Amino acid sequence: MIRVVLPFHLRTLAHVGGEVTLEVAAPVTQRTVLDALEERYPMLRGTIRDHGTMQRRAFLRFFACQEDLSHESPDNPLPEAVASGKEPFIVIGAIAGG
Amino acid sequence: MSKVRVLAGTRKGAFILTSDGKRENWQVDGPHFSGWEMYHLKGSPADPNRVYASQTSGWFGQIIQRSDDGGKTWHQPGTPPGESTSTPEGMPKSESNKFVYDTSAETGKPLTTHQFYDGTQHPWEFKRVWHLEPSLTDPDTVYAGIEDAAIFKSTDGGKNWKELSGLRGHGTGPAWQPGAGGMCLHTILLDPSNAKRMWIAISAAGAFRTDDGGNTWKLINRGLRSQYIPDPNAEVGHCVHHIAMNAKRPGVLFMQKHWDVMRSDDAGDNWSEVSGNLPTDFGFVIDVHAHEPETIYVVPIKSDGEHFVHEGKLRVYRSKTGGNEWEALTKGLPQKDCYVNVLRDAMAVDSLDKCGVYFGTTGGQVYCSADAGDSWNPIVRDLPAVLSVEVQTLA
Secondary structure: OEEEEOOHHHHHHHOOOOOEEEOOOOOOEHHHHHHHHHHHOHHHOOOOEOOOOOOEOOOEEEEEOOEEOOOOOOOOEOOHHHHOOOOOEEEEEOOOOO | OOEEEEEEEEOOEEEEEEEEOOOOOOEEEEEEOOOOEEEEEEEOOOOOOOEEEEEEEOOOEEEEEEEOOOOOOOEOOOOOOOOOOEOOOOOEOOOOOOOOOOOOOOOOHHHOEEEOOOOOEEEOOOOEEEEEEEOOOOOOOEEEEEEOOEEEEEOOOOOOOEEOOOOHHHOOHHHOOOEOOEOEEEEEEEOOOOOOOEEEEEEOEEEEEEOOOOOOOEEOOOOOOOOOOOOOOOOOOEOEEEEEEOOOOOOOEEEEEOEOEEEEOOOOOOOEEOOOOOOOOEEEEEEEOOOOOOOEEEEEEOOOOOOOEHHHOOOEEEEOOOOOOOEEEOOOOOOOOOOOOOOOEOEEEOOOOOOOEEEEOOOOOEEEEOOOOOOOEEEEOOOOOEEEEEEEEEO
16 A cells, blocks of 8 residues: 655645555556555645656655655656665645745 | 625735625625735536636646635645646656646647747746636546746646647737737637637737637637727737636627727637727726626726726726716716726626626725615625635525
8 A cells, every 4th residue: 555645735635633644566666656646636646746748747756765856757766665665655735934 | 595605816815705686795704825916717518516716826836736625625636635647657647737838849839939029029927827718518628828928738736737828829929019018818608509619819919710619710800900009900919918708608798908898799710890989998807797798897998008997986987888878887986086007807797687786996895786876885895805706606
């Protein structure tokens, strides 16, 4: 079971309160996790990845296991701790004023 | 007794303000979508309970929200919670926040670039929905004006959106360029007497009209003069801020350009300046009295470098002669130390017998005049910066 932590506004959009848990078939990558997330919560499509390019939106980052994975290939395997559910995959908004 | 419902979009959420026809005592409901930029909310003239809203964020992109009960509850029309993104047959289902430019070989080919700030050609990139214009007759049909400038249409209540690509296919696209606020299509006017005709405006390209339901578009900028572009009389490149029309007299249009207040008596084919005795003719909003088609309203702003009202005084200017002769309306508005702006979609009129006029400021006030502008009262004073104001007159 994959654990995903979403920022406040996306939790509101998805009508979830805390962490999201997802079944993701191997390989567990950014792409397969986000595909599974959007399948379960279709209202999140386009909010994390651009609809057309499927690129990460500029002001969002992907963290896990105290590392910034934002610039990793979306098809690279995520850390084993994420794949095993020990650690969450974190989607986080950039800190910015306004 | 009649009621009015004011839909206010702000930098940090949407607010719904309701009153009976006296427009003295108001209920304030909100914030809806707190923390999000609500560029525009607008109700369907065909079904007042149907309200569309543009919810947007620099972090998370664009969401379209819809209410079918006058703003009490909302949902994303294409993607209700808990539903799969695909049909049992595996086909992708609708997505209400998906605005994808037409790149088809037939119509998308010439539409790839526009002029960027540095003069180079730049690909169109979707940013946000600035304006939603519901059909006059069908609650499920709604138009969206977006940045980078294009117009989209939904015929299924906002579930799916399709570009009317004839606009970007006009041929002048490479000469369009973003203003300081981005290259936005911010104004959509529907002709109640001709279902095939509508007008749109883009900063900074100018005004366009279609007479065939959006397939082809005509530039309608003759008479506009803009000193800030190399050829002040150019066919394209004008920073039109807003256009307004009295529904009972379609074809007579009033425009607040970057500088200059303009009018057209021939559906936009020709424009003439009617700034007259305004203290400054820079501004964003313009609107027309619901029953008196020659009575128009603007809020002069000091300059394009100083986006606040002139002389620290918040004054609505009214002309009862279709322009040129203007009077300042000040009763109930702050007349010292006021430095707010009124943005382009932040003024509206109701259709009660005594026409109500409403506007919102970047300081978070929403004002109402229940006597066509003679006097004003704040409905609320301390909202986030107001981006848009619309009003529904309810039976």
